[in-house]
Structure formats: C-alpha cells, structure tokens
Amino acid sequence: GDFVNVDGRDIRIEGERNLLELIRKAHIELPTFCYHSDLSVYGACRLCIVDIDGMGVVTSCSTQPKAGMVIRTNTAQLRQMRRIYLELLLANHHQGCATCVKSDRCKLQELAVRMGVTEVRFQTKLEAKPLDTSNPSLVRDPNKCILCGDCVRACEEIQGVGAIDFAYRGAATTVAPAFGKTLSEVACVYCGLCASVCPTGAITPRPQIDRVWQALSDERKTVVVQIAPAVRVALGEMFGLEAGVVTTGKMVAALKMLGFDKVFDTSFAADLTVLEETTEFLGRKTRGERLPQFTSCCPAWVKYAEQFCPELLPHLSSCRSPQQMFGSLAKATLPETLGIEREDLFVVSIMPCTAKKFEAQRPEFQAGGHPDVDAVLTTQEFGKMIKQAGIQFNQLTPESLDLPLGFKTGAGVIFGVTGGVSEAVLRFAYEKLTGVKLDSADFAEVRGPQGVRIRQIKLGDVELKLAIVHGLRNARAVAEDVRAGKADYDFVEVMACPGGCIAGAGQPVSFEQDTTQRRTQGLYDADKTLQLHASQENPYLAQCYSSTLDGIGGRRAHELLHTGYSS
Ligand code: HC0
Numbered sequence: 001g002d003f004v005n006v007d008g009r010d011i012r013i014e015g016e017r018n019l020l021e022l023i024r025k026a027h028i029e030l031p032t033f034c035y036h037s038d039l040s041v042y043g044a045c046r047l048c049i050v051d052i053d054g055m056g057v058v059t060s061c062s063t064q065p066k067a068g069m070v071i072r073t074n075t076a077q078l079r080q081m082r083r084i085y086l087e088l089l090l091a092n093h094h095q096g097c098a099t100c101v102k103s104d105r106c107k108l109q110e111l112a113v114r115m116g117v118t119e120v121r122f123q124t125k126l127e128a129k130p131l132d133t134s135n136p137s138l139v140r141d142p143n144k145c146i147l148c149g150d151c152v153r154a155c156e157e158i159q160g161v162g163a164i165d166f167a168y169r170g171a172a173t174t175v176a177p178a179f180g181k182t183l184s185e186v187a188c189v190y191c192g193l194c195a196s197v198c199p200t201g202a203i204t205p206r207p208q209i210d211r212v213w214q215a216l217s218d219e220r221k222t223v224v225v226q227i228a229p230a231v232r233v234a235l236g237e238m239f240g241l242e243a244g245v246v247t248t249g250k251m252v253a254a255l256k257m258l259g260f261d262k263v264f265d266t267s268f269a270a271d272l273t274v275l276e277e278t279t280e281f282l283g284r285k286t287r288g289e290r291l292p293q294f295t296s297c298c299p300a301w302v303k304y305a306e307q308f309c310p311e312l313l314p315h316l317s318s319c320r321s322p323q324q325m326f327g328s329l330a331k332a333t334l335p336e337t338l339g340i341e342r343e344d345l346f347v348v349s350i351m352p353c354t355a356k357k358f359e360a361q362r363p364e365f366q367a368g369g370h371p372d373v374d375a376v377l378t379t380q381e382f383g384k385m386i387k388q389a390g391i392q393f394n395q396l397t398p399e400s401l402d403l404p405l406g407f408k409t410g411a412g413v414i415f416g417v418t419g420g421v422s423e424a425v426l427r428f429a430y431e432k433l434t435g436v437k438l439d440s441a442d443f444a445e446v447r448g449p450q451g452v453r454i455r456q457i458k459l460g461d462v463e464l465k466l467a468i469v470h471g472l473r474n475a476r477a478v479a480e481d482v483r484a485g486k487a488d489y490d491f492v493e494v495m496a497c498p499g500g501c502i503a504g505a506g507q508p509v510s511f512e513q514d515t516t517q518r519r520t521q522g523l524y525d526a527d528k529t530l531q532l533h534a535s536q537e538n539p540y541l542a543q544c545y546s547s548t549l550d551g552i553g554g555r556r557a558h559e560l561l562h563t564g565y566s567s
C-alpha cells in the first residue's frame with residue numbers, strides 16, 4: 001500500500017481527502033478553526049500547517065496525501081507560526097472573555113491555551129459594533145468574529161440558505177447577513193448550524209434563562225417542563241460524562257430542585273404524533289392523495305419549505321410537532337388536573353434546537369394571545385441553570401418523570417435521531433397494515449448517517465417508498481425531484497441538522513469527532529431499555545384519547561394537535 005511518514009511513523013493512505021484527516025489516524029489532532037469534514041476547504045486560519053520535506057510549510061487541510069511524503073507536525077518553527085496566527089486573531093477579537101456566553105467552550109480560547117499563548121503583542125484599538133438581537137433564535141456579536149467563514153459555508157453548503165456572507169474587503173472585511181440586513185430580515189430558518197460551527201461567541205443561541213428564573217420565583221405560577229428526546233443523551237457532557245450517556249432520572253431530580261412543579265417528556269407527545277401522523281399518512285396513501293407526505297416536526301424545515309418550496313406545503317403533514325402538541329395538550333388539560341387557572345400555568349421546553357424557540361413564538365401556536373409553550377431553553381441553557389444553582393449533577397439520585405405526560409415508548413425516544421420518525425411510524429403502520437402485532441420492533445434499514453436514504457419497505461401487501469433526509473440542501477434536492485415528477489416516494493422525513501436533533505445547535509458544544517455517533521447510539525440504547533417500543537402501546541395515550549381527544553383523528557385531536565402552514 002501507499003504510506004506517508006508522520007513524525008517518524010508510517011501511516012497508510014486510505015482515500016483520505018487531505019493530510020489533516022490522514023494525520024488524525026496517527027492520533028494527532030491538528031489545531032484548526034475553519035476545517036470541518038463536511039464543508040468545503042477554505043484554508044483561512046492556517047493553524048493546521050505542517051512541514052513536508054521538499055515542500056516546506058503548507059496547510060494540511062488543503063494538501064492531498066501523496067505516497068512517500070515525510071511530514072512533521074510539531075517543529076519549533078510550526079509552533080511559533082501558530083502562536084503568531086493566534087495572537088493576530090486575538091488582537092482583532094473583542095477580549096471580554098470572562099463575560100462571554102461561549103467562555104467555557106470557546107475554540108479560540110482552547111487553542112490559545114493549547115498553543116501556550118500568554119500575551120498578545122499586537123494590540124489594536126477596536127471600536128465596539130452593535131449586537132444583532134433581532135433573530136428569535138440567535139444572537140450575533142460581530143466583535144467576536146474571527147472571519148473563519150465556517151458559518152457562511154455551513155449555511156450555504158449544508159442548509160442551502162445563504163443567509164450570511166462576507167462583506168467589504170481588506171481590513172474592513174466582516175461576516176454579516178446578506179445586503180447589510182439584520183439576521184431577522186434575511187432568509188434565515190433558525191436552524192442554528194452557524195452557531196454550532198462558530199468557534200467563538202460570534203453567533204450563539206438566544207438565551208431565555210432569565211424568563212424561566214422569573215417564572216420559577218413567581219408564586220402564582222405553576223411551572224411545568226417537557227424534555228426533548230435528544231437532551232437526555234447530551235446534557236451529561238456538560239458535567240464530564242461521555243456523549244450518549246442517558247441522564248433522564250438525574251435531569252428530573254435537577255429540575256425538581258430548580259423548582260419545576262412537574263417534569264414531563266416530549267417523547268410522550270412524540271408517541272402521540274406517531275398515531276396522528278401515521279393515521280394521516282395511511283389515509284392519504286389509501287386515497288392516493290398529496291403524496292409524498294413530508295414530516296413537519298422540524299421547525300427549520302417548515303420555515304425552509306415556506307420560504308423556498310411553498311408549492312410543497314400541502315404535502316406537509318398537518319401534525320404539529322411534538323413540542324407543540326405537548327404545549328397545547330398541557331394548556332388544555334393540566335389547569336383542571338392541577339386545580340389552577342390557565343393563565344397561571346407556565347410551560348417550558350428543554351430542546352436541543354434553536355429553531356424550537358422560533359416555533360414556540362409562531363402565531364399558529366397561541367391561544368387567547370398566550371403561547372402554548374411559554375419559554376424554550378436549549379440543553380446548554382439547562383446545563384447552565386444547574387451550574388448557576390450549584391447543583392452537583394453527577395451526585396443526584398435519579399427520580400421518575402411525572403404522569404401521564406411523562407410516560408413514553410421507545411418509538412417516542414428515537415425521534416431525536418435522523419430516521420427515528422420514520423422508524424416510529426413504521427412500527428405503527430406495520431400493525432395497521434398487517435393486523436399482526438409487531439414482535440421485533442426494529443426497522444434498522446432506515447437508520448444510518450447518509451444525508452439521503454431511499455428505502456423500499458413492504459408491510460403486508462403494501463409497498464412503501466421512504467426518503468429520509470437531513471441537511472436542508474438535501475431536502476431541497478428531494479423536493480425538486482418530487483416537483484418534477486421524478487420521485488415516487490410515499491413518505492419523506494426531513495431534519496435540518498445533519499444527524500437529526502441529537503446534533504442540534506442547542507446541544508453542548510463538543511470538540512470530539514465521534515459525539516454525534518455516541519449520542520445516536522445512546523438514543524437507540526434508551527429505546528432498548530424501555531419496556532415498550534411502539535407508540536400504540538402507550539397506555540396513557542389511550543387514556544388521553546378517550547378523555548380529551550375524541551379518538552385518533554377526532555375533533556378535539558384535530559383542534560389541539562394539527563395545524564396548517566402557508567407561505
Ligand atoms: Fe427533536 Fe422532536 S425529536 S424535533 O428532533 O419530532 O428539537 O430531541 O423534541 O418537537 O419529540 C428537537 C429532539 C424534539 C419535537 C420530538 C420531533
């Protein structure tokens with residue numbers, strides 16, 4: 001085979017696109033701001049430089065491996081050059097680190113520490129630019145931008161949105177929403193991918209912690225909370241646990257200590273979504289009407305469809321997302337059960353997602369001028385509240401979720417990973433179409449990391465064609481095929497974030513390579529350890545349908561659980 005030599009060891013070339021990836025196989029993680037394996041190579045930060053015999057110093061991200069290369073990654077010259085690059089970045093960066101929301105997980109800080117930068121010799125006087133707080137999901141602080149371009153490329157290349165771009169030239173160069181607008185005036189869909197890839201605090205999720213503290217200390221309010229599926233496999237990372245470790249019970253204990261009156265699970269509402277969405281789907285399939293049915297639980301996707309493919313809106317499922325089904329159901333039923341007034345009930349969500357903050361504010365999801373979900377915290381914000389309160393998370397004894405809205409099956413848990421909604425729907429559709437009880441609950445063929453997965457699945461006599469997509473640029477391609485009559489799918493699942501909700505922009509910031517994979521495995525394991533795996537087996541749903549919803553697809557179910565989107 002072909003080898004290169006990295007710091008004295010031979011490493012086999014196995015189709016790596018660049019030296020940076022290949023050098024990882026020698027267990028060396030080169031410093032970089034602007035390299036992401038799923039984005040185009042930009043080579044702007046220059047930190048990933050290596051020294052190659054006969055070539056000199058080059059950026060490893062933009063150099064292809066060639067057999068026989070002799071590479072050094074850690075010479076005195078390289079260390080010195082990297083320190084200078086970092087000092088230059090720091091000189092143009094607003095240095096209010098102690099008060100920055102990104103302080104504990106900032107790549108710029110991490111690398112400055114790692115490279116031993118202890119002073120900045122090139123001080124420039126920086127004029128503070130105003131923050132952009134116009135967007136419901138994100139805050140942009142141009143003073144902290146280091147021009148790596150990660151957000152620009154993520155928004156364009158993965159989401160196909162292009163809401164932010166480079167502006168001006170030379171020393172005045174900046175990254176900003178297109179045409180000098182604010183982040184609420186461009187076509188932003190609130191996915192937060194820009195914030196996920198931002199190495200500093202230049203784009204961050206917009207916090208709502210203060211509103212939640214306020215509600216918690218208001219004696220008139222009864223504060224209840226729902227926890228999204230993906231949160232349970234990621235929150236632990238903020239307390240030193242490995243990605244994928246499920247911490248549901250400890251989260252319940254922490255929330256009770258923070259003063260929440262009831263702790264429920266969005267996965268209960270996801271089970272409800274499965275029954276409603278599958279019923280809607282099989283109805284359309286029988287009538288041959290408005291196929292394929294697109295999922296509508298990802299609010300960034302819904303916004304994207306409204307802006308970029310409005311002709312597709314009749315194809316979206318009319319189901320509200322689980323977050324919103326939970327909100328309307330909670331506001332409709334809990335006041336009576338808890339013996340309180342509707343205005344005194346405050347519903348909080350904990351979500352892995354920034355777009356959920358936007359979704360909760362949509363006019364469709366208000367009743368009598370009050371939103372069904374009053375505040376949306378990200379996983380990161382939840383972790384910060386625990387830290388602010390001084391709660392020793394790892395020491396907590398697990399507690400149980402409250403009933404009935406805290407009971408779920410595994411189908412409602414796997415929603416948090418790409419393919420999960422499809423698999424949950426198949427677990428119900430199988431029984432509906434065959435009349436046979438499901439024995440093995442897995443439809444593993446819909447799982448996987450590929451951005452577009454087309455699967456043909458036979459349930460009894462019915463052949464179903466599914467497309468499972470993540471990344472909105474991929475969704476656009478599928479939507480174009482559908483419009484052009486080139487695709488005969490029955491069902492299309494779309495999640496904006498690559499990997500699904502587990503990789504959402506509200507999740508803890510991770511510098512590890514395998515985080516998405518570990519969180520994914522964590523959710524599939526959580527499904528396995530639950531008692532029930534198919535939504536139709538959730539006994540509290542049956543109760544809810546008879547007491548409140550007038551049966552699956554019933555009148556009240558329609559009022560509370562469905563909606564319509566228009567452009
Ligand atoms: Fe998701 Fe959801 S699974 S969008 O990915 O459908 O955010 O975790 O809460 O609503 O359940 C996010 C995660 C949710 C919703 C659910 C869906």
Ligand code: SF4
Pocket residue numbers: 138154155159161162163164187188189190191192193194195
């Ligand atoms: Fe682009 Fe998503 Fe960021 Fe909006 S939130 S600017 S759509 S990456």
